[in-house]
Amino acid sequence: MITYKKVLQDAGITPSMQRIKILEYLDKNRVHPSADTIYKALKKDMPTLSKTTVYNTLKTLVEHNVLTELSLYDNEIRYEYNQDQHIHFKCIECRKVYDIDKKYKCYKNEIIEGHKVLDHQVILKGVCKHCLEKRKK
Amino acid sequence: MITYKKVLQDAGITPSMQRIKILEYLDKNRVHPSADTIYKALKKDMPTLSKTTVYNTLKTLVEHNVLTELSLYDNEIRYEYNQDQHIHFKCIECRKVYDIDKKYKCYKNEIIEGHKVLDHQVILKGVCKHCLEKRKK
DNA sequence: ATCATTGCAAACACTTTGCATACGC
DNA sequence: GCGTATGCAAAGTGTTTGCAATGAT
Numbered sequence: 001m002i003t004y005k006k007v008l009q010d011a012g013i014t015p016s017m018q019r020i021k022i023l024e025y026l027d028k029n030r031v032h033p034s035a036d037t038i039y040k041a042l043k044k045d046m047p048t049l050s051k052t053t054v055y056n057t058l059k060t061l062v063e064h065n066v067l068t069e070l071s072l073y074d075n076e077i078r079y080e081y082n083q084d085q086h087i088h089f090k091c092i093e094c095r096k097v098y099d100i101d102k103k104y105k106c107y108k109n110e111i112i113e114g115h116k117v118l119d120h121q122v123i124l125k126g127v128c129k130h131c132l133e134k135r136k137k
Numbered sequence: 138m139i140t141y142k143k144v145l146q147d148a149g150i151t152p153s154m155q156r157i158k159i160l161e162y163l164d165k166n167r168v169h170p171s172a173d174t175i176y177k178a179l180k181k182d183m184p185t186l187s188k189t190t191v192y193n194t195l196k197t198l199v200e201h202n203v204l205t206e207l208s209l210y211d212n213e214i215r216y217e218y219n220q221d222q223h224i225h226f227k228c229i230e231c232r233k234v235y236d237i238d239k240k241y242k243c244y245k246n247e248i249i250e251g252h253k254v255l256d257h258q259v260i261l262k263g264v265c266k267h268c269l270e271k272r273k274k
Numbered sequence: 275a276t277c278a279t280t281g282c283a284a285a286c287a288c289t290t291t292g293c294a295t296a297c298g299c
Numbered sequence: 300g301c302g303t304a305t306g307c308a309a310a311g312t313g314t315t316t317g318c319a320a321t322g323a324t
Contacts, residue, residue, distance in 0.1 A: 016297090016298090036288075048305085050305065050306035052290085052307075053304075056304080071211075073214070075212055075288070075314070076212070077212070089249065098250070098252065102249070104242070112261065113226075115269075117226070121259070121260045121262075124258075125255055127252065127255070128251075128253075132253055151278075151279080153280085185280085186281085187280065187282065189315085190281065193279080214313085
């Protein structure tokens with residue numbers, strides 16, 4: 001059984017209560033949350049938690065490749081623990097982000113036109129299933 | 138010959154000096170500028186230009202499909218006039234954005250898992266050619 | 275005269291920074 | 300005890316909003 005503590009240690013990050021809880025939240029709530037969403041959710045059980053700690057932790061986790069940063073037009077960074085290849089669909093009406101299980105030619109770790117690729121993202125923008133339904137009414 | 142005035146009219150936007158200048162800047166400076174970059178560049182020749190107008194105009198142009206919004210990790214929106222299919226490479230060191238001429242299966246205007254796709258973007262993140270060179274030294 | 279566009283200032287939202295306190299080996 | 304992690308407050312940055320002034324037909 002893999003614990004969050006072990007995930008952090010394997011990534012070379014000193015485990016702490018805050019770090020474990022943040023990682024756990026991202027593992028159990030696969031909704032591409034922002035720093036603020038994570039902060040508000042965890043604040044309930046950890047009243048002393050600071051937003052700075054959330055930002056610090058997320059930055060550390062991204063630097064150690066435990067999390068992926070998503071840039072999804074909202075002028076806020078969203079975070080994701082899922083490392084399987086998939087694409088993102090962002091609804092321009094409800095702002096929700098859906099994972100779409102489609103494969104694509106990934107350039108990660110390749111050299112393209114001389115540039116070293118470290119991350120590859122595919123983002124679709126549009127109107128989601130549910131918002132399309134609402135429009136019909 | 139296609140004028141910026143005509144591009145705006147065809148898109149259903151009332152042409153104005155400000156709007157024409159902003160569109161012209163984006164056509165002639167294909168560097169994926171932010172609102173602030175555009176503002177600072179145009180301010181020189183148009184001292185009365187307001188940042189609000191830049192934001193208003195960019196929003197209008199995006200809504201009418203004249204421009205594309207890019208979300209490139211910087212917590213600022215970048216804008217692009219080029220509508221040809223290509224992918225973006227963002228350097229994490231110098232922050233520059235490169236256009237890469239690679240084709241991909243585009244889902245634009247298709248329905249995917251019930252969602253209507255209006256825009257499709259591919260973003261690579263990594264270290265660019267020039268920053269790789271600098272590292273070697 | 276009317277309606278849309280422009281522009282200023284203030285408000286907002288997300289993130290970062292500086293620094294003091296607390297924690298863990 | 301020492302080095303790192305945490306947390307508060309303030310500052311920084313990009314964007315939006317309210318509203319008055321301006322401009323075009």
